[in-house]
Amino acid sequence: xxxxxxxxxxxxxxxxxxxxEALAIPGISVAVIDDYQVSWVHGFGVADxxxxxxxTPDTVVQAGSIAKPLTAMAALRMVEQGSLxxxxxxxxxxxxxxxxxxxxxxxxxVTLRRLLSHTSGVTPGGFDGYEPDAPTPTIQQxxxxxxxxxSQAAQVFATPGTAxxxxxxxxxxxxxxxxxxxxxxxxxxxxxxxxxxxHMRSSTYxxxxxARFERRAASGHTWGGGVLSGRWRVHPExxxxxxxxxxxxxxxxxxxxxxxxxxxxxxxxxxxxxxxMLTEEKESSALGWMLGSGDGMFWHNGGTEGYRASMxxxxxxxxxxxxxxxxxxxxxxxxxxxxxxxxxxxxxxxTPRSVSPIVATKLIASQRGVERALAEYRTMRSTQxxxxxxxxxxxxxxxxxxxxxKLDDALRVFTENVSYYPxxxxxxxxxxxxxxxxxxxxxxIQNYRRSLExxxxxxxxxxxxxxxxxxxx
Numbered sequence: 001x002x003x004x005x006x007x008x009x010x011x012x013x014x015x016x017x018x019x020x021e022a023l024a025i026p027g028i029s030v031a032v033i034d035d036y037q038v039s040w041v042h043g044f045g046v047a048d049x050x051x052x053x054x055x056t057p058d059t060v061v062q063a064g065s066i067a068k069p070l071t072a073m074a075a076l077r078m079v080e081q082g083s084l085x086x087x088x089x090x091x092x093x094x095x096x097x098x099x100x101x102x103x104x105x106x107x108x109x110v111t112l113r114r115l116l117s118h119t120s121g122v123t124p125g126g127f128d129g130y131e132p133d134a135p136t137p138t139i140q141q142x143x144x145x146x147x148x149x150x151s152q153a154a155q156v157f158a159t160p161g162t163a164x165x166x167x168x169x170x171x172x173x174x175x176x177x178x179x180x181x182x183x184x185x186x187x188x189x190x191x192x193x194x195x196x197x198x199h200m201r202s203s204t205y206x207x208x209x210x211a212r213f214e215r216r217a218a219s220g221h222t223w224g225g226g227v228l229s230g231r232w233r234v235h236p237e238x239x240x241x242x243x244x245x246x247x248x249x250x251x252x253x254x255x256x257x258x259x260x261x262x263x264x265x266x267x268x269x270x271x272x273x274x275x276x277m278l279t280e281e282k283e284s285s286a287l288g289w290m291l292g293s294g295d296g297m298f299w300h301n302g303g304t305e306g307y308r309a310s311m312x313x314x315x316x317x318x319x320x321x322x323x324x325x326x327x328x329x330x331x332x333x334x335x336x337x338x339x340x341x342x343x344x345x346x347x348x349x350x351t352p353r354s355v356s357p358i359v360a361t362k363l364i365a366s367q368r369g370v371e372r373a374l375a376e377y378r379t380m381r382s383t384q385x386x387x388x389x390x391x392x393x394x395x396x397x398x399x400x401x402x403x404x405x406k407l408d409d410a411l412r413v414f415t416e417n418v419s420y421y422p423x424x425x426x427x428x429x430x431x432x433x434x435x436x437x438x439x440x441x442x443x444x445i446q447n448y449r450r451s452l453e454x455x456x457x458x459x460x461x462x463x464x465x466x467x468x469x470x471x472x473x
Contacts, residue, residue: 002336004360007379012367019336020045022366023359024225024400025327027055027218031247032341033313033320036259038251047218047326050227060202060244061218061324062232063309064302065126067205067243068171070253072116072288074193075174076273079112083181086113093177097140099154108160112177115170116288117281121158126168127151127241129233129305132208136236139176143169151237164283168240175239186238197267198252203245205238213244218326220306223396224403225327228306241304247322250311254322257289257298258315278315295349301331310334319347329400332359357384358393362400370401370409374416381420391421395430407438425455432461441468 001019003011020028027045031038043055078084084093089109091098099110104121114120128150130136137149145153154169175186182189187205195203204210209217209232220228235242259265260274269277277287278298284291289298296316302309308330313320321341323334335353342350355363357380365373381389394417401410414431421427432447445468451461 002339002355004355004363006364006368007376012363014363014367016044016337018366019333019363022363023327023329023332024221024223024404025325025329025333026221026225027059027326028330028333028337029055029057029059029061029247029324030337030341031057031251031322032345033251033255033322034318034345036255036264036318038248038255041248047216048227048231049219049221049225055218055326056216057248058202058246059216059218060204060213060246061309061326062220062235062241062302062304062307063243063245063250063324064241064304064307065168066245066250066300066302066309066311067239067241069288069300070190070194070243071171071174071178071239072277073253073257073268074190075112075116075178076269076277076287077193078178078181080270080273084112084177087111090115090173090177093181094173095180097143097176099156099173102156104156104159108162110156110160110173112174113281113287114160115167115174117285118164118166118170119161119282119285120167120170121156121160121162121165122167122170122173123152123154123157124165124167125152126166127235127237127304129235129241132230132232132234134234136207136234139172139179139236142172142237143176164281164285168237171240172237175237178239190238194253194268195249198249198256200245200249200252203243203249205242205244207236207238207242208234209244217244218307218324220304221327222306222403223328223400225400226403232307233305235304241302243302245324247324250322250324251320254311254313254320255318258296258313258318258320261296261315292349297349303328303331308334310338312338314347314349317348319345332356332362357381357388358397362397365409370412374412377416389420391417391424391427394420395427398430398434402434402437407434410434411438423454425451425458425461428454429458429461432464436464436468441473444468 026049029043032040041057047053047055079086110120135148141149143154219231263271299312309324311322339352361373361377398413414434418427428447428451432444435444448461448465
């Protein structure tokens with residue numbers, strides 16, 4: 001792994017397992033692709049921090065938004081079969097629910113192409129999911145934002161085709177269109193159109209996770225490294241976030257797309273459709289995939305509560321990788337792992353990433369303590385571009401420490417953050433929360449009040465203040 005510079009002494013040289021421990025990432029599984037074939041697969045760490053079951057290449061993990069490009073493949077397969085229109089009004093492909101027309105749709109239609117490329121103008125954002133024992137909404141309730149759905153309704157907020165705005169609800173509309181045009185459940189449709197042709201035997205869109213997969217499923221883990229309540233979240237928004245899979249299975253998707261683009265395979269899509277799928281629509285967004293800068297690279301990241309995932313493929317050279325983790329912190333390590341893989345395999349088109357300042361700070365803290373780490377962070381702030389820093393960096397680390405019950409360290413980190421962002425209501429809210437956890441009532445009140453002064457709409461600060469002040473001393 002990359003060295004971490006230290007002022008006045010030799011750089012830190014940490015093993016991969018030390019990185020995982022410092023960043024509170026229990027488990028990772030990886031597949032490496034060479035010359036359009038899976039050449040190496042491995043699991044690191046544990047699938048569950050409580051049971052200590054090992055993370056293996058066969059452990060199934062939530063892949064989050066990587067569900068989207070697979071959904072797009074199935075949708076474009078139906079376009080090739082004549083069951084769906086790529087550029088017609090999507091409402092013509094829907095029966096039980098329709099996207100409401102407004103002043104934006106009067107200018108341009110919402111189409112499948114625009115839904116798949118995040119240029120439809122439909123409600124941006126993603127989905128939180130549902131605890132396993134909680135009621136789950138129907139797809140129509142999700143699209144209407146009606147109880148028990150916990151997400152916003154799908155509406156058109158901008159003229160379709162004019163801008164790229166990442167949208168989970170857009171893919172939920174696609175999910176309904178596929179179900180109604182194919183007249184079969186979504187998991188069955190995905191199995192027939194994508195999983196079966198690519199021999200993906202360890203993947204499913206079924207929600208909740210069926211019993212046959214539970215015994216080898218990784219539990220999700222929080223910022224502090226603890227097992228997520230209920231182990232994972234249920235995602236009835238299957239097309240956008242409902243994929244469970246393994247790195248070897250996902251690698252088959254990357255390989256097939258690259259080979260189809262080259263005209264060497266057509267198990268899911270023809271060469272013409274694969275080329276169209278990997279053609280930019282707007283702002284590096286293609287049909288389901290995100291694109292690199294002119295080097296044949298396509299990619300996608302994913303994240304649901306307790307999990308992070310990433311995949312990257314160079315269709316011109318046949319190089320790629322798939323990364324799955326059972327941690328909210330998974331993306332803290334993925335780019336550095338990619339650097340290692342690219343260097344080892346000699347990827348010709350890869351530009352190495354630098355270790356982010358906050359990740360370096362966490363690694364230093366794991367070996368030298370919080371005070372030394374914060375001193376190095378101050379040095380980084382004075383020597384590196386301002387765009388690399390933000391109020392959420394130290395705050396995120398503070399919450400990790402807070403969850404781990406390292407209260408003194410958490411207070412120190414939150415206090416440091418306030419010194420950099422004295423006008424940020426969120427920073428004071430978090431510091432108030434840490435003081436409250438440490439039993440320092442007056443300091444908590446002071447910081448919550450300051451947060452409210454800076455942002456009168458901060459309902460959390462208002463509610464916590466009212467609760468604290470109502471309690472007897």
